Amino acid sequence: MTSIRDVALRAGVAPITVSRVINNDDHVRTETRQRVERAIADLAYIPNSLGPSLRTKRTQTLALVQGDIMNPFATMVARGVEDAANRRGYHVIFGNTDGSPAKQEEYLTFLLKKQVDGFVLVPASLRSLDTLRKRGTPFVVLDRHLPEGGDDTVRGDSVGGAFALTRHLLKLGHRRIAIVAGPRDVSTASDRVEGYLRAMREAGLSEGEQIHWGEYKHEHGSQAVRKVLLTHPRATAIFAANNFIAVGTMLALREAGIRVPEDMSVVAFDDLPLAITFDPFFTVAAQSAYEMGERATDLLLARLAGTGPPERQEIVLPVEIIVRRSSGPPPDLPPAQP
Numbered sequence: 001m002t003s004i005r006d007v008a009l010r011a012g013v014a015p016i017t018v019s020r021v022i023n024n025d026d027h028v029r030t031e032t033r034q035r036v037e038r039a040i041a042d043l044a045y046i047p048n049s050l051g052p053s054l055r056t057k058r059t060q061t062l063a064l065v066q067g068d069i070m071n072p073f074a075t076m077v078a079r080g081v082e083d084a085a086n087r088r089g090y091h092v093i094f095g096n097t098d099g100s101p102a103k104q105e106e107y108l109t110f111l112l113k114k115q116v117d118g119f120v121l122v123p124a125s126l127r128s129l130d131t132l133r134k135r136g137t138p139f140v141v142l143d144r145h146l147p148e149g150g151d152d153t154v155r156g157d158s159v160g161g162a163f164a165l166t167r168h169l170l171k172l173g174h175r176r177i178a179i180v181a182g183p184r185d186v187s188t189a190s191d192r193v194e195g196y197l198r199a200m201r202e203a204g205l206s207e208g209e210q211i212h213w214g215e216y217k218h219e220h221g222s223q224a225v226r227k228v229l230l231t232h233p234r235a236t237a238i239f240a241a242n243n244f245i246a247v248g249t250m251l252a253l254r255e256a257g258i259r260v261p262e263d264m265s266v267v268a269f270d271d272l273p274l275a276i277t278f279d280p281f282f283t284v285a286a287q288s289a290y291e292m293g294e295r296a297t298d299l300l301l302a303r304l305a306g307t308g309p310p311e312r313q314e315i316v317l318p319v320e321i322i323v324r325r326s327s328g329p330p331p332d333l334p335p336a337q338p
Helices: 004-011 015-022 030-043 050-056 072-087 101-113 127-135 158-172 187-202 218-231 243-255 289-305
Strands: 061-066 091-096 118-121 139-142 153-156 177-180 210-212 237-240 265-269 283-286 314-317 320-322
Touching: 004 015, 004 030, 015 030, 061 072, 061 101, 061 289, 072 091, 072 289, 091 101, 101 118, 101 127, 118 289, 127 139, 139 289, 153 158, 153 289, 158 177, 158 187, 158 237, 158 265, 158 283, 158 320, 177 187, 177 218, 210 218, 218 237, 218 243, 237 243, 243 265, 289 314
Parallel strands: 061 091, 061 118, 118 139, 139 153, 153 314, 177 210, 177 237, 237 265, 265 283
Antiparallel strands: 283 320
């Protein structure tokens, strides 16, 4: 196994000089640095990171723990976290909880044993946050609204986005709008229902509220839409509370022979990549998933460096309403007068 002394011998320098080059010490001449770097490359030498980590008590490693990396939203979040971490010399370990509190606890226990420096996490339960607080491990909560506050959070404006999407449908003339929501105990789901209810009640349509709670999965979207068609056959629009629910919604409507938007309008929270979207394209409240991951990581790294703001941060990013072909006037709207 190649040692630091082998590199020093090949480069014609002292071992301490090789160490300084590895640790990016500014007090090394450019010519000497280049000679050492050539020797490192020639000998395929891999520095041992254990020594520096023991001295600094840092591993230069972060953890991102979230629900399901298969969701395009989560994939873009992960890319934002990784890019922001890499720019500062950190690497990222990824974990998927599938929304399971038990699996989340297993991941956190494992990652704490690995001595990761900090966490960016979408909590499956809030119990784990107490574990991190007690240990003094820095963390930033992603994509969740913590009613008690006191922790750094970065999330999208679920209430505002849902309000704007519902208002879009109301302006088109819809009055019977169903929302296929996520889990009751997840803040993004309850926030999106709150925005929907606010818009409906401002329009004086509280009697027309139709809420179908469930999971952020396409199976729930399909099952809920079948129920809507049976119990509320006069509904003219469906608000899918995330992109996976939107996929299930479209599948169920197509199975029933219902055209979008001619027979039923569909809007969704979160966008889908063009490669996997349907035609017509969804009208959406699009969150900047990449920016969300990036901002959360920058905030976490600022905490680790001791340069973050003294007070805890709640960063709420705006969403963009993108109107596409999946939403139109209701089929029973009288034609416009000439």
